[in-house]
Structure formats: structure tokens, C-alpha cells
Amino acid sequence: MPPKPSEDQLSRRERQIMDAVYALKQATVTEVVEAIDDAPSRTTIRTLMRILEEKGHLKHKKQGREYLYLPTRARTRAGQSAMRRVLETFFGGSLEQAVATHLSDPSADLSTEELERIANLISQAKKEGKP
Template sequence: MSEKASQLSRRERQIMDIIYAKGEATASEVASGMTDAPSYSTVRALLRILEEKGTLKHREDGKRYVFLPTEPVQKASRSALKNIVNTFFEGSLVNAVAALVDGREKISPEEIQRLESIIKQAKNR
């Protein structure tokens, strides 16, 4: 899914965000969760496209289709983040982290401690 996930349109990404937040959703639940939602038939068409791309699957609940992601959010978010790092930061983890840190006015002591712990673990590998 990692390559497929990086090829999602803005609307497809919005739909995936809604489904990840809910865990699963019907087309009407997706449409009601969208800002400036397209027509119901457009939402259904987008859900079908997402199934064809392999990012969603569905189960039947009576007459309704309930849509679920094909990968856990953690795996999908890692793939998306890797794509962002490759696209915007020339594949450099250092440049990506620097952009995140430089863009914040304040980093809490807890966040700094967590970052230091992650760096220490990386050094020990």
C-alpha cells in the first residue's frame, strides 16, 4: 500500500482519514464527516476507487457496505511519512526533523527527553 497510499488525491486522503479515525464507516458516514462533501454518489465512487487501489476493503452489513482500511494506521502513517521525507527532504531524516523542530516555538521537556531517547536507541543499533 505504501506506493498506492502516496498516490491518493486530496479527497481520497480525506476519506482515508475519516475511516482511520472511525475504524470503519459506511458511505453516508464518510460523506457526513467530510468538509464541503461532494455528492453521495461521488463519495461511493471514491470508495470504490480506494478499494481498487487496495487501500480499503468492505464487509456487508445488511444492504450497507462498511469500509475498513487494509492496513493499520501505524503502517500507513509510516509509509506516508517516508514518502514525505523522500519528496520534500531529499530522503534526509535530519532535514525532516530539523524542519519540524525549527518550525516550533517551544518543545516541551517531555518531547525533548523522548527525542533524546530515540536518538540514543538509534546509536545503540
């Protein structure tokens, strides 16, 4: 049984690697190197992928001469965990403060449709009795 992914924050490079693996669904070291714009060496990527595996974020299987890496949990579950950490770290756990900060950012270009979907999500949460 692989270890549970740690709640430690990932480094910038580790996040880039995870983004590439999630985008590709599964990836070799070569594919990750090709997917990252300013990628470091293959050796560095291989080492970071091994570290991500040790942390429980990736698993691998043998494919020919290379390893094929897969995420250990769905992107949405990883995103939920990351969101909790961001809320705690930057907003004292307050989703309201996080949303207010985002909405007050002039570069946050939300469409009318996005705002309607957010309003509908809030309405649904109220109906379900979520605090």
C-alpha cells in the same frame, strides 16, 4: 487476496476519506460523508471509496443495505509508507533535514515532554545500532 496498496499519493479527498475511516475504524459511505466537513456528494464519496478499494487501501463487507469499509493495513504502516514518500519527495531522503525543518518552524509547538521522548527515541536507536 486484495491488491497491495499502491504507493501512489492520495488526493486530498482520498486522504480525508482514509482519515475518516481510520478514525472510525470502519465506516459506511454515510458515516464518511458525516465525518468530512466540506464533503462532496454521497455519490462522489462512494466513487472515491471504490477507487481506494481498487488501489488496495480499503476493503468492504456487506452490512444491511450498505457496505462497511475497513482499511487494509494499520494506520501506522500506512503512515510509515507516507513518511518515506515525504522524506524522498521533499528532503532527498534525509530525516535530519525533515526534523530540522520542523524544529525551525515557529508554529511547531513542541512541549518539553515531546522533546524528551524524541531524545529518548534517538538514544534507543543508537543503542540498537541503527545508523
